[in-house]
Every structure is written in C-alpha cells, then in structure tokens.
Amino acid sequence: MIEAKNIHKIFKDLHAVKGIDLTVEDGQVLCIIGPSGSGKSTLLRCLNGLEEKDEGEVFVDGVKADESNITALRQKMTMVFQNFNLFSHLSVLDNITLSPIKVKGIEKEEAEAKAIELLKLVGLEDKKDDFPRSLSGGQKQRIAIARALAMDPEIILFDEPTSALDPEMVGEVLDVMNNLAKEGMSMIVVTHEMGFAREVADKVIFMAEGMIVEEGTPDEIFNHPKMERTKTFLEKVL
Amino acid sequence: MGVYVTGFLMALKGLPMTLFVSLLAVAIGASFGLLLAFMKMSKKVFPRVISKAYIEIIRGTPMIVQALIFAYGIPILLQGLGVPFKWPVLLIPAIIVCGGNSAAYMAEVIRGGLQSVDPGQIEACYSLGMTKRQANRYVILPQAFKIVTPSFGNEFITLIKETSVLAYCGVVETLRSAQLWNANTFETFAAYIGAALVYLAVTYPLSKVVAKMEKKMSEGAA
Numbered sequence: 001m002i003e004a005k006n007i008h009k010i011f012k013d014l015h016a017v018k019g020i021d022l023t024v025e026d027g028q029v030l031c032i033i034g035p036s037g038s039g040k041s042t043l044l045r046c047l048n049g050l051e052e053k054d055e056g057e058v059f060v061d062g063v064k065a066d067e068s069n070i071t072a073l074r075q076k077m078t079m080v081f082q083n084f085n086l087f088s089h090l091s092v093l094d095n096i097t098l099s100p101i102k103v104k105g106i107e108k109e110e111a112e113a114k115a116i117e118l119l120k121l122v123g124l125e126d127k128k129d130d131f132p133r134s135l136s137g138g139q140k141q142r143i144a145i146a147r148a149l150a151m152d153p154e155i156i157l158f159d160e161p162t163s164a165l166d167p168e169m170v171g172e173v174l175d176v177m178n179n180l181a182k183e184g185m186s187m188i189v190v191t192h193e194m195g196f197a198r199e200v201a202d203k204v205i206f207m208a209e210g211m212i213v214e215e216g217t218p219d220e221i222f223n224h225p226k227m228e229r230t231k232t233f234l235e236k237v238l
Numbered sequence: 239m240g241v242y243v244t245g246f247l248m249a250l251k252g253l254p255m256t257l258f259v260s261l262l263a264v265a266i267g268a269s270f271g272l273l274l275a276f277m278k279m280s281k282k283v284f285p286r287v288i289s290k291a292y293i294e295i296i297r298g299t300p301m302i303v304q305a306l307i308f309a310y311g312i313p314i315l316l317q318g319l320g321v322p323f324k325w326p327v328l329l330i331p332a333i334i335v336c337g338g339n340s341a342a343y344m345a346e347v348i349r350g351g352l353q354s355v356d357p358g359q360i361e362a363c364y365s366l367g368m369t370k371r372q373a374n375r376y377v378i379l380p381q382a383f384k385i386v387t388p389s390f391g392n393e394f395i396t397l398i399k400e401t402s403v404l405a406y407c408g409v410v411e412t413l414r415s416a417q418l419w420n421a422n423t424f425e426t427f428a429a430y431i432g433a434a435l436v437y438l439a440v441t442y443p444l445s446k447v448v449a450k451m452e453k454k455m456s457e458g459a460a
C-alpha cells in the first residue's frame with residue numbers, strides 16, 4: 001500500500017504540484033490523467049524520490065519515506081518510464097537481473113531463472129540475449145516492465161508507458177499491464193490511454209494545474225464527471 | 239642506405255621503453271583522471287578546487303619542464319633541505335610526470351564521457367533501488383568507458399610521441415637511443431630520421447585502429 005499526503009513541488013517559480021493526497025491499496029490500480037504540464041510526472045517522481053518534494057509525506061506499507069530509506073523503498077515501488085531507459089550496454093537478461101543481483105544479493109542462477117519466467121510473462125523469452133538497440137519500442141517497454149517486476153515490488157509506477165510507442169505497439173504493452181492488474185499487481189499509471197484507464201483502473205484521478213480536480217471510479221470520471229474542467233478535458237481526448 | 243637501416247634499428251632499441259612508459263602513463267592517467275573527474279563534478283567545493291587547480295597547472299606548463307623539475311629539481315631541493323634523497327632510477331619520476339600529465343588531460347575527457355551518459359539511465363538505476371555508487375559502478379562508468387575508449391587510444395598515441403622529452407631526463411627511450419648512437423657515430427641525420435621512422439611506424443597503425451574504433455562507436459550509437 002502506498003499513501004501520499006499533501007505533496008508539493010515547486011520548480012523555481014513554478015508550483016508544479018500543489019498539495020496532492022492519494023492512496024493506493026494493495027492490488028489496486030490508480031490511473032492519473034490530465035492535460036500536458038499538469039504535474040502528473042512530477043507527482044509520480046515525488047513518490048519515489050526521483051524528484052525532491054518541497055512538502056508532504058509518502059508512506060510505503062506504513063513506512064514514511066525519507067532520505068535515509070528511500071533507496072530501500074524504491075525496491076518496493078519500481079518505475080517504468082516513457083522512454084524505457086533500458087541499460088544500453090547490457091543484454092536483455094542482464095538488464096533484468098542486474099538489480100536483483102547487485103541490490104538484493106540474489107544468486108545469479110536464481111535471478112536468471114526468474115528473469116526467464118518474467119520474459120515468458122511478457123512474451124519475449126526468445127530475446128534474452130539481445131541488446132536493447134535491436135528491439136522495437138513495444139518490446140523495449142515490455143522488457144522494462146519485466147525489469148521492474150524482477151525486484152518483486154509492492155507497486156509499479158508507470159509514467160506514460162505507451163506514449164513513445166508507434167500506435168501498433170501500444171496494444172502489446174497495455175495487454176501486459178492488463179494481465180498484471182488481473183494478477184493483483186498494484187500500479188499507479190499516468191496515461192493518455194483513456195480506454196485502458198476506463199477498463200483497468202480501480203480509481204481515476206484527473207489532475208490539472210498541479211491539483212486533483214476530480215477523482216473517482218472510472219464510471220464516475222468517464223461517464224458522470226461532475227466538474228466542468230473534467231468534462232472539457234474528456235471531450236477533447238475521447 | 240645501410241646507415242639509415244642502422245639508424246632505424248638503433249632507435250628501435252628504445253621503443254620497448256617508450257611503449258612501457260606510455261602504457262603505464264595511460265593506465266595511471268585513466269585511473270587518476272577518473273578520480274580528478276569525480277572531484278571536479280563533486281558537490282563539495284574543496285575537491286573541485288583541488289582538481290581544477292591541478293588540471294590548470296599541468297596543462298599550463300610544458301611536460302619537459304615538469305619532467306626536469308621532478309627528475310632533477312626535487313632531489314636538489316630535498317638535498318638542500320638536508321634530506322638525502324635520490325631517485326633510484328629516473329624512470330620513476332618519468333612515469334609519475336607522464337601519468338600525472340595524462341591524468342589532467344583524461345580528466346576532462348572522462349568527465350565529458352560521464353556527462354554524456356543519458357540521465358534516464360541513472361534514473362532507471364535509482365528507480366530499481368540502486369545507490370548512487372551502484373549506479374556509477376554498474377551502469378554509468380561502463381557506458382562512459384565505452385564512449386571514451388577511443389580517446390584513451392588517442393592519448394596513448396600522443397604519449398608515445400610526448401615521452402620523447404624523457405630523452406632529456408635520463409630515460410633511454412626511442413629518442414635517447416638515437417641520440418646515443420649519434421654521439422658515437424656522428425650520423426646525425428640517419429639517427430634522427432631513424433627515430434622519426436620508429437615513432438611513425440607505431441603511431442600510424444595505431445591511429446588507424448583508433449579511427450576504426452571511433453567509427454564503430456558512432457555506428458553503434460546510431
């Protein structure tokens with residue numbers, strides 16, 4: 001379970017995130033939607049400390065994140081990036097096993113066996129010896145998801161995982177995420193894929209200008225939005 | 239014709255020493271240069287200032303002057319202070335100077351390499367629970383190293399030529415070997431042409447190899 005209270009982030013003269021609260025229970029999927037520049041990525045990055053927040057608290061399984069434990073807590077909330085960020089000098093298998101071996105101290109054989117299982121899960125076991133540069137965007141992102149899963153996280157943070165993909169590759173990545181959700185993986189997904197949010201999310205947050213404008217179930221947000229701001233946004237994107 | 243062949247062969251006798259000093263200097267330069275690069279990128283002022291001052295001093299003075307100071311100046315200074323100091327072999331100050339010199343140049347190259355690694359790679363490390371040290375060791379340094387390998391090759395080539403200043407500091411390397419033969423035979427032109435050809439015979443193929451590495455690198459990045 002992850003809980004955030006009153007998160008603020010200020011870049012020089014820009015108040016990018018203005019006091020956000022959120023909770024994701026075990027097994028839940030939270031989707032965050034909103035216009036470009038509304039602070040979605042910044043919020044996500046404040047949760048795992050990639051961005052230093054100016055105010056607020058983050059709890060992972062009840063443990064308050066601070067400078068001393070954030071490295072350990074990140075193992076429990078791994079992240080999948082828009083641009084994949086696969087380690088370019090490592091093979092697919094090494095990409096997946098690096099952190100389990102070096103951070104968690106898992107034996108190489110065990111880590112590799114697990115990596116193969118995860119590759120099967122994302123449908124890419126035949127790519128284990130390839131290097132990232134030889135993969136398509138959709139394949140890269142599926143490997144990145146396998147890499148995030150290899151740490152056995154409590155929750156995975158996704159920042160627009162399909163936005164950098166050619167349209168025909170979006171589906172294969174969303175399918176993997178959909179399966180993860182069904183298996184009970186907790187996720188926070190920043191996304192422009194309204195179809196995915198509607199279908200998979202337990203809860204949807206609509207953000208604008210650094211604030212939560214409206215939150216609720218997918219049915220509440222997509223079918224019965226209360227706020228004018230939400231309605232205009234949805235009209236534009238749907 | 240025979241005299242030129244002899245000149246070449248005489249200079250060639252010094253080549254192993256030239257290569258030995260150059261290789262060691264590259265190794266020292268790479269490791270010490272890495273340290274200087276990290277110091278220069280440090281958040282703390284003190285290491286930054288030290289590193290910057292070192293690089294400025296080394297780059298702002300000719301290597302032959304540095305070599306003369308180390309080989310001959312420092313023992314005299316220490317003896318004047320009552321310390322009975324003498325280099326056991328002049329090869330030691332020679333390697334210190336060449337390595338220290340190389341480090342100052344490589345520090346900049348390595349820093350450039352480290353900074354050219356995509357910040358997304360570092361974030362990926364952090365997002366998987368790695369510490370800064372782990373990220374550096376397993377991801378950033380290997381990637382930076384790949385980027386700067388051709389520069390290490392170029393530095394090696396430069397050192398092969400620059401170590402000729404050691405001829406004036408008591409190290410019998412390629413140029414010194416030629417000089418010694420010249421002193422005995424007065425075949426001055428053949429001696430120095432011989433030395434030049436020895437340097438060229440090494441640096442030319444090496445530069446081709448480095449160029450190939452650079453080409454491969456830029457293709458790999460694309």
Ligand SMILES: Nc1ncnc2c1ncn2[C@@H]1O[C@H](COP(=O)(O)OP(=O)(O)OP(=O)(O)O)[C@@H](O)[C@H]1O
Nearest residue numbers: 011014016034035036037038039040041042043160
């Ligand atoms: N490192 C930074 N320094 C300064 N300003 C930043 C920084 N990162 C983000 N911002 C600004 O903060 C605001 C929120 O950015 P953020 O990337 O969180 O938006 P977003 O909702 O993720 O947008 P998008 O849908 O385009 O990804 C933007 O105005 C952005 O320009």
Ligand SMILES: [Mg+2]
Nearest residue numbers: 040041042160
């Ligand atoms: Mg974003």
